[in-house]
Amino acid sequence: MALTGVEIFKLLPKTNCKKCGYPTCLAFAMKLAQGQVTIDSCPDIPEDIKQKLAETSAPPVKPIVFGVGDRAVKLGEETVLFRHEKKFVNPCVFALEIKDTLAESDIQRRIEEVLNSEIERVGQKLRIDGIALTNDSHDGGRFDAAAKIIAAKAPYVPVIFCTDNPVNAETAVKLFPDKRPIIYGANSENYESMANTAKTCKAILGVAVSSDFGRSSGGLDELATLTEKIKALGVTDIVIDSGAKKAKDILRDNTFIRRAAVKKNFKPLGYPVITFAQREDSLIEALITALGVAKYSSIIVLSSIEKWKNLALFTLRQNLYTDPQVPMQVKQNIYKIGEPTSDSPLFITTNFSLTYFIVSGEIENSKVPSYIAVMDCEGLSVLTAWAAGKFTAAKIAHFIKESGIENEVKHREIIIPGYVAILSGAIEEKLEGWKVTVGPREANGIPAFLRSRAA
Amino acid sequence: MAFTPSKETYTGKVNSVTIGIDESTVTFGGEHVLPFHTFEGVVPHRPVIAYEIQDVPPDDWPENVQKPFETVSHDPVTWAKFCQDVLKAKIIALRLKGTHPDSKNRLPEDAAKTVKEVLSAINVPVIILGSNHTEKDASVLVAAAEAAKNKNCIIGKAQEANYKTIAAAAMANNHKLIAMSELDVNLCKQLNILITQLGFDREKLIIDPMCSALGYGLEYTYSVMERIRFAALMQNDLSMQAPMVGDIGLYVWKVKETQASETDIPQWGSIEERGITWEAVTAIALLFAGAELLIMRHPRAVDAVEKVIDEFVEG
Ligand code: SF4
Numbered sequence: 001m002a003l004t005g006v007e008i009f010k011l012l013p014k015t016n017c018k019k020c021g022y023p024t025c026l027a028f029a030m031k032l033a034q035g036q037v038t039i040d041s042c043p044d045i046p047e048d049i050k051q052k053l054a055e056t057s058a059p060p061v062k063p064i065v066f067g068v069g070d071r072a073v074k075l076g077e078e079t080v081l082f083r084h085e086k087k088f089v090n091p092c093v094f095a096l097e098i099k100d101t102l103a104e105s106d107i108q109r110r111i112e113e114v115l116n117s118e119i120e121r122v123g124q125k126l127r128i129d130g131i132a133l134t135n136d137s138h139d140g141g142r143f144d145a146a147a148k149i150i151a152a153k154a155p156y157v158p159v160i161f162c163t164d165n166p167v168n169a170e171t172a173v174k175l176f177p178d179k180r181p182i183i184y185g186a187n188s189e190n191y192e193s194m195a196n197t198a199k200t201c202k203a204i205l206g207v208a209v210s211s212d213f214g215r216s217s218g219g220l221d222e223l224a225t226l227t228e229k230i231k232a233l234g235v236t237d238i239v240i241d242s243g244a245k246k247a248k249d250i251l252r253d254n255t256f257i258r259r260a261a262v263k264k265n266f267k268p269l270g271y272p273v274i275t276f277a278q279r280e281d282s283l284i285e286a287l288i289t290a291l292g293v294a295k296y297s298s299i300i301v302l303s304s305i306e307k308w309k310n311l312a313l314f315t316l317r318q319n320l321y322t323d324p325q326v327p328m329q330v331k332q333n334i335y336k337i338g339e340p341t342s343d344s345p346l347f348i349t350t351n352f353s354l355t356y357f358i359v360s361g362e363i364e365n366s367k368v369p370s371y372i373a374v375m376d377c378e379g380l381s382v383l384t385a386w387a388a389g390k391f392t393a394a395k396i397a398h399f400i401k402e403s404g405i406e407n408e409v410k411h412r413e414i415i416i417p418g419y420v421a422i423l424s425g426a427i428e429e430k431l432e433g434w435k436v437t438v439g440p441r442e443a444n445g446i447p448a449f450l451r452s453r454a455a
Numbered sequence: 456m457a458f459t460p461s462k463e464t465y466t467g468k469v470n471s472v473t474i475g476i477d478e479s480t481v482t483f484g485g486e487h488v489l490p491f492h493t494f495e496g497v498v499p500h501r502p503v504i505a506y507e508i509q510d511v512p513p514d515d516w517p518e519n520v521q522k523p524f525e526t527v528s529h530d531p532v533t534w535a536k537f538c539q540d541v542l543k544a545k546i547i548a549l550r551l552k553g554t555h556p557d558s559k560n561r562l563p564e565d566a567a568k569t570v571k572e573v574l575s576a577i578n579v580p581v582i583i584l585g586s587n588h589t590e591k592d593a594s595v596l597v598a599a600a601e602a603a604k605n606k607n608c609i610i611g612k613a614q615e616a617n618y619k620t621i622a623a624a625a626m627a628n629n630h631k632l633i634a635m636s637e638l639d640v641n642l643c644k645q646l647n648i649l650i651t652q653l654g655f656d657r658e659k660l661i662i663d664p665m666c667s668a669l670g671y672g673l674e675y676t677y678s679v680m681e682r683i684r685f686a687a688l689m690q691n692d693l694s695m696q697a698p699m700v701g702d703i704g705l706y707v708w709k710v711k712e713t714q715a716s717e718t719d720i721p722q723w724g725s726i727e728e729r730g731i732t733w734e735a736v737t738a739i740a741l742l743f744a745g746a747e748l749l750i751m752r753h754p755r756a757v758d759a760v761e762k763v764i765d766e767f768v769e770g
Contacts, residue, residue, distance in 0.1 A: 082685075084678040119722055121670075224458040247766035252494040256460040264461060283759045286732055287739045291763075294743045307724025311712065312732045315670040316740060324678055354672040361671065361710055444587075448557040 003056050005033035011053060013044045032057065059089075060261040062271050064204055064237050066093065066130070066299075067158025068179050073129050075239065075272040075298045081258055087323040092292060093299045094313065095130035095160055097278060100146040101137045107146055111153045113305055119314060122353065123331070126314035132184070132301045133172070135163035140171060147172035160184050160206065160274075160301070166193035173201040182206050182239060182299075184274065188226055195233040205230060206274055208241040219243055220256055224268035231268075238271045239299060247291055250275060254296040272298030282309060293317050328353035332376035334405050335360065338369030342410040345370045345450065347439065348396060349417055350377035350385045358443040366447035368454065371409065375399045382417045393426030400431055415439040462495040463488070467691035469684075469747070470658045471500060472698055474546070474631055475580030476607050481545055483747045484698030489684060490745050491767040501768045502742055504749045504757050505546035505582055506538040507704045510561065510569045511553035517714050519727045520704075520734075520752050531569055532576045539577045542757075548582040548750045549573055550705075554595045555586035563598035570602040582609040582633075582750065584702075593617040600624035609633060611700075612663055615646060622655045633700055635663040638675050640682045647694045660697040661748065668706040669737040676701075680744035701741040704752035707734045735759045 009029035020041040022028040031037045032053070039045060039053050063077040074090040098110050110131075117128040131150060135143045143163060150159060156179075161172045164185040173181055184206030186194035191207070198205040207226050209219045219242050227238055242253035254273055260266035275297040279285035285302060286309050292300040293316050322328055330351045337360055349359050351374050363370050375396065377385035385391035400406075400414065412434045416423060418441030427436045440449050471485030483503045488496035510531050513521055521528065527537040531549065538544035551566045553559040570583060583599045585592030592612075597620055600610050611633030613621040618634065625632040634650055636642040643664050651657045664683060667676045680699055686692040707713055713730040715723065723729060734756035738749050742764070751757050 082678075082681055083674070084682055220460060221458040247763055248491065248493065248768075251491055251767070255492070255494075259461050259463075260458065266458070269458065281759075283728075283732060283735060283755070284762055287735060287759060287763045290736050290739050291743065294740060306728065307722060308726075308729035308732055309724075311723050311729065312669060312736045315712075316673070316736055319670065319674040320677065320740075322674055324674070354667075354675065357671045364711060365709060451557075 003033065003053070005030040008032050008053065008057075011045075011049050012042065015044065017044065019043055055267065056265065060265055060270050061258070061298075062236070062238070063090075064239070064272060066180060066182060066204060067156070069156050071129070071156045071158060072180070073158060078258070078296070078298075079262060081255075081262055081296075083320060084324050087325070088321045090298070091317050091321040092297050093129040093158075094289075094305075094310075094317075095132040095158075095299060095301050096128055096305050097132045097134055097301050097303050098146065098150070099134050099136045100139075100142045102146075104145075104149060107149050108153065111150060111157075114157060115154060117305060117310055119307075119311060121311075121315060121318060122328070124318060126310075126318065128302075128305050128310065130158040130160060130299075132160040132162055135161075135165065135168055138165070140165070140168045143168045144171045144175075147175050151175040155179075158182075160299070162206075164190055164194075166190055166197050169194065170197045170201065173197065173203050178202065180204060182274075184208065184239075184241070186226070186230060188222065191226060191230055192233065195230050195235045198235050198237075199233070204237040204239060205235050206239050206241060207271075208243060210243050220253060220260075220269065224266075227268045227271065239274045240269065240271045241274045241276070245276065247288060250288070250291055250297075251295055254292075258296040274299040274301070276301045278303035282306060285309075286312060289313055290316055294320055326379070329376075329379035330356040330374050332399070333374055334403050334408070335372045335374055336369070337363045337372060338367070340369040340371050342408065344368075344409065345415060345453070346373060346405065346409055346411075346413065347371065347415045348373040348375060348400070350375055350380055350382050350391055352377070352379050352381045352385075355381050355443075359446065362443045362446040363450070366450045368450040370450075371405065373400065373403060373405060373414070383419050386420050386423070391420065391423075393423050393430050396423070396427055397430035400434070413437055417441070418445075463492070465489075465496060465688045467688045467693075467696060469687055469698055470660075470696050472631055472659070472661060474582075474607050474609055475578075476605070477578075479578040479580065480607070481580050486747075487688070489688065490743055493768070498768070500747075501764055502747045502749065503545050504738075504751050504760060505548040506542060506544040506757070507548045507550060507750050507752050508534045508538060508573075509550050509552045510566060511559055516752070517708055517730060519730050520708050520713075523754050532572050535573045535577050539579050542754050544579060546580050546582060546748075547573070547577060548584060550584040550586070551595055551599065552586050554591055555588050556591060558586065563594045566595045567598040567602035570599045574603055574606055574608075580608065581606070582611065584611050584633075584750075587612070589614055589616040593620045596621045597624040600628045600630055603630065604628040607631070609661060611635070611661070613646075613650065615642075615649075618646065618650055619653065622650050622653050625659075626653075626655050631659045631661060633661045633663050634697075635665060638665045638667070638672075638679050640664075640679055640686070643679070643683060644686070644692070644694050647697065651694070657693065657697065662695075662697045662699045663702060664699060666702045666706045666737075666741070668703075668710045669733055669740070670712060671706070671710050673737060673740060677740060677744040680741060680746060684745035698747040699745055700748040700750065701738065701746040702750045703734060703738045703741070704750060707737050708752060731756045731759075739763060 012025040061076040160182040261270040377390040424436040553561040612635035686695040
């Protein structure tokens with residue numbers, strides 16, 4: 001666990017020499033505890049203490065950047081076990097498995113699937129982030145040939161090279177110089193040469209212990225020992241795999257790993273977790289992946305990436321990695337549901353994303369094309385926004401005038417949420433020429449409301 | 456460095472609830488630990504899934520989830536039998552959708568008749584749900600609870616506006632009760648307390664913190680459920696120890712992702728697989744958050760979730 005300012009202060013030189021830019025060592029200690037300065041700003045801390053401070057102030061799950069450039073993804077940096085405590089930091093990475101035993105055309109096709117996987121959802125671009133090339137052939141030549149295809153076709157996609165053969169790993173990784181790939185396959189037998197390869201190629205090292213279905217958590221002890229040995233060889237960018245494949249084992253191991261890191265600051269397991277979720281049945285694979293998303297995997301390897309499956313998994317990842325303290329917001333705008341004409345009804349609501357989703361969903365269900373004027377209320381729901389003075393007659397009138405909706409619709413009628421019926425008079429006063437209609441209180445009343453208007 | 460996994464100590468537990476009568480009862484809840492945390496404590500029962508049926512044909516369900524029931528859904532009794540006998544449903548959730556004023560506006564006595572017919576046709580336990588119209592539910596669920604007297608069903612849902620009558624009816628006729636609040640830990644606690652103050656046994660309650668579909672507020676339901684479980688297990692809060700229900704199908708099968716055709720949105724892929732996955736992923740996420748009872752629609756989604764539950768509870 002991170003040290004407090006006072007605990008850090010005790011370790012500082014206490015000379016108040018000001019070389020760090022702060023008037024006292026205590027002031028510097030406080031800033032350090034808040035993570036606003038780095039230890040390097042004080043030139044007088046002895047080396048051993050510096051290391052101790054660096055270790056204790058580092059996030060419990062080591063931050064690692066996987067890949068380079070626009071497609072690089074961040075791993076780790078997590079600080080909690082439950083999203084209601086604090087935001088989950090770096091959304092887990094999805095990678096498609098490509099076996100080196102596949103025919104070249106199949107390898108090409110799978111790479112294309114990854115390249116074309118991007119979908120936009122509530123303003124975010126979501127995609128399959130990486131490729132995991134597996135050395136199923138155990139043959140160096142085939143592995144190298146497949147790696148060459150990837151290097152040519154998708155040079156900027158982050159890649160995981162899965163092989164326990166250090167020679168095969170090295171040949172493949174050399175095709176991706178300075179691209180920060182992952183070599184997955186250090187185990188208790190090969191770790192020395194694997195660590196060497198990772199070091200020379202500046203790659204991230206995947207460390208795994210084998211697992212049998214249903215074994216106890218003894219593997220984590222072995223895993224911790226292994227990461228320590230590898231760290232002693234100078235490799236610290238590590239991702240770990242307990243070998244868990246079955247749902248029960250994934251949950252247990254990932255929970256123990258995250259707890260050890262977050263609650264005990266146990267460094268040997270303070271690394272991002274990689275989970276292999278491949279299953280024959282794609283739907284089951286989606287559910288095992290959902291387990292990884294919810295329960296602490298940083299990288300999840302998939303055997304197939306159908307569009308329907310991606311959409312569900314991207315959405316789950318997006319949902320669980322939102323900041324629970326900050327309400328999700330929709331951009332202020334006039335949104336069209338269906339294909340509204342100049343006679344279509346106009347609703348107004350706030351930009352709390354849940355409100356918007358529910359209202360737009362109900363309008364969609366009613367099959368009456370409509371406009372929704374979504375007003376920026378800092379992501380508050382209708383009643384809260386009204387109570388906070390953000391959803392007021394004056395502000396609504398101003399927004400409607402500025403929005404340009406008067407050029408889109410011929411009528412001058414606006415439907416307001418039933419909860420703020422009280423505003424109708426004031427809006428009509430401020431918004432000249434407009435008539436206010438009070439809509440239902442709950443969104444699920446909208447279909448009936450629209451139907452009764454049509455009748 | 457030797458590693459010893461740290462196990463959590465829990466001070467409370469979730470109530471276990473048994474429904475149904477004679478040889479066909481089902482029990483859920485009862486765990487002393489967070490969901491599926493069998494590695495540090497007792498989980499005596501697996502979560503259960505109820506198949507949802509309606510008193511009126513499911514015209515408002517998307518085509519792909521109507522299809523598995525197309526030959527049986529014209530009649531609630533046939534539909535219920537099909538779920539029990541062919542799909543091996545462990546529980547049937549009968550939603551009295553037709554009583555809603557915007558639907559068929561069926562009368563409480565008609566609803567009661569349907570309840571009786573369904574109950575006499577099947578053995579598995581039944582959840583009886585209103586149409587989520589708080590005023591109408593107050594009369595419909597009273598009639599339904601009487602019609603099902605002593606069959607140990609679950610009656611739902613009691614909400615702030617109607618809990619008094621519904622809880623009284625559940626109590627008088629020996630049923631369990633779902634208490635629903637809207638995505639708020641404090642409102643949930645408050646409603647549970649109000650209901651127990653009426654004399655309703657807190658061990659017969661089931662919490663519905665309000666479901667949301669994947670992509671449509673799932674994270675709210677997820678975190679509210681996690682927090683309710685925390686209160687129950689870590690703080691031993693007696694008013695929060697009821698098992699939780701996720702009314703999955705109702706929320707999932709009205710969102711755009713389960714309805715938009717592949718022709719309209721090609722980048723979303725197969726509409727059939729997408730809908731099933733949407734329901735299954737929403738369900739599994741809420742199991743991780745703490746739900747012990749799920750109400751679902753599509754047989755393939757139910758099967759997939761059951762298979763993953765198997766992986767958690769077996770060996
Ligand atoms: S530079 Fe170091 S020793 Fe000097 S005041 Fe700052 S913290 Fe203290």
